[in-house]
Amino acid sequence: MASDPLAPPSSPSSSFTLLGVPSLEDFPTCLGILFCSAYLISLLGNGLVLLVLGLDTSLRLPLHGFLAMLALIDLVMVTSIVPKMLGIFWLNSTEIGYTSCFVQMFLVHSTTSEESGLLLALAVDRYVAICHPLRYQTILSHQTVAQIGLAVLGRGLLFMVPLTGMLTSLPYCGSRRAPHSYCEHLAVAKLACADPRPVGLYSVAGSSLIVGMDLAFISVSYGMILRTALRQKSCWKALSTCGCHLCVLLLYYVPGMVSIYVQHFGSSLSLQAQVLLADLYLALPTMLNPIIYSMRTRQIRRAVLRVFCSRKVHT
Template sequence: MPQQVNLSGSNSTDSDPSVFFLNGIPGLEAMHLWISVPFCSVFTVALLGNCTLLYVIKTEPSLQQPMFYFLAMLAVIDLVLSTTTMPKTLSIFWFNSREISFTACLVQMFFLHSFSIMESAVLLAMAFDRYVAICNPLRYTTILTNSVIAKIGLVALARAILLMVPLPFLLRTLPFCRSHVIAHCYCEHMAVVNLACANTRFNNIYGIIVTLSIVGLDLIFIALSYVKILRTVLSLASKEEQLKAFGTCVSHLCAILVVYTPVVLSSIVHRFGHQVAAHIHILLANFYLLFPPMMNPIVYGVKTKQIRDRVRLLFHRKCF
């Protein structure tokens, strides 16, 4: 039997919380052990898939190209997103280990949101990579040099850190004199803000502005890149050339759908699904964190011949 946690501290009147309690999936506590099976399976696939992807990109000379450097960045981000949340979530499901310190909660929140922002930036960089490869193929190697790729990565990291650094400091100024129980599997920003017994309008506005400015602007620039790519592809003489050019974008388009579809679904349900049960909101939020890290290496492994061949050779050596 899981060890029962004393939640008496959750109703403390102390405005300086040292401990919070993660509630897992509200309403489905009795099914936590069963729910952990798909969660653990997806987490394991995500870890194996992204680690394999990184190994293949590092060891295969033909993959030492800008597109695969960006893919390696995406794999690292997916690993961080998975390992930031899932170990604690599984400990809730398996051991009823709900307690988390306020500092650990803020650290988890910082990594979760900052690396989500970085993921969006890398998808934008990958769209730019496809734009240059199709619209300016002769200048591809001179535009996307290793130096430029490193700078893009550093800018993505700096943007994420600068936007997320204020969050922990803003939350530390809030008094938490009501419940310390977070109705979630992890420390999501708004789930923690909702526990504060003070005016949180600034936190809410800041969160909305960051979300709209990052996701909105990145999606607009990605869309613009693909408008230009589509024009270039349609101007090619033969159908074979068109299919070959557009085929190089299929993996990236799948990655965009894999990442942004759960975000859009979760946002729609959160904003308009007031009649939707709380556990649906939480399951969708977890789906958003689990699905992309699992699917990205699978999509690129299936769609990219160099990766597919290298993985097949790797497992062939292991087996024989």
């Protein structure tokens, strides 16, 4: 007896179907241009940061180590989702393999945890630089920076390994059409024909703990920075820098946590808005981080000019 070609796949080796952004299927070109532009800016900005930090030997402060880690994580994060999104929007390539889906999921959600840890590390770096400038390199030695980097990476892996195990152990015997533009873990969990609530509880509890802890320490760091800056006569630069950093932090944390809470607890927010929130909180910060955290730094701006001007002279 021939099998029904429209029947949902039932074997572990089968694929999922990503539907993109629900209710906006008629605007694939516009969506593709939006995310392609963000992707190209992210590649250019983060790639330039890594290039300059690698070539200019004068940029070896702890801050520059954190910026290099942030740029690398941003590249992994945005590259894990946007090319597939463009395939959905422009080529109608909605199918993604079972293994590819979970690899993408692992990369996306582990890098979001790592990005949060690095934003905290950058806040601590600015606190030490402004509030304890004479002890900056003593407190943040190369060994300490390496340990912080390993801790950030380890936390992301410790969060995602159990979550990935829980998701891959679920049976997917029904529809595999996920109303999303990438393999978002809660959207995939809802496709299982078993109870997905343990996955949702673990995700919400873990995300809330990570974000809550990081935001608490970030708030304390910037509070101390502002208190120190207000005592100085030339405090405008510090206030401007903190304001830009806080705007990027809000763009990263608010849409991400709203997306997770809305999907788990339910809300009147439309599915279209939920998916766009989940997409934008990954794409926008990766585009803005190199501008706000790196290019606003005078040393890096000068290093960019040195790198490109010296190349012009040699050519």
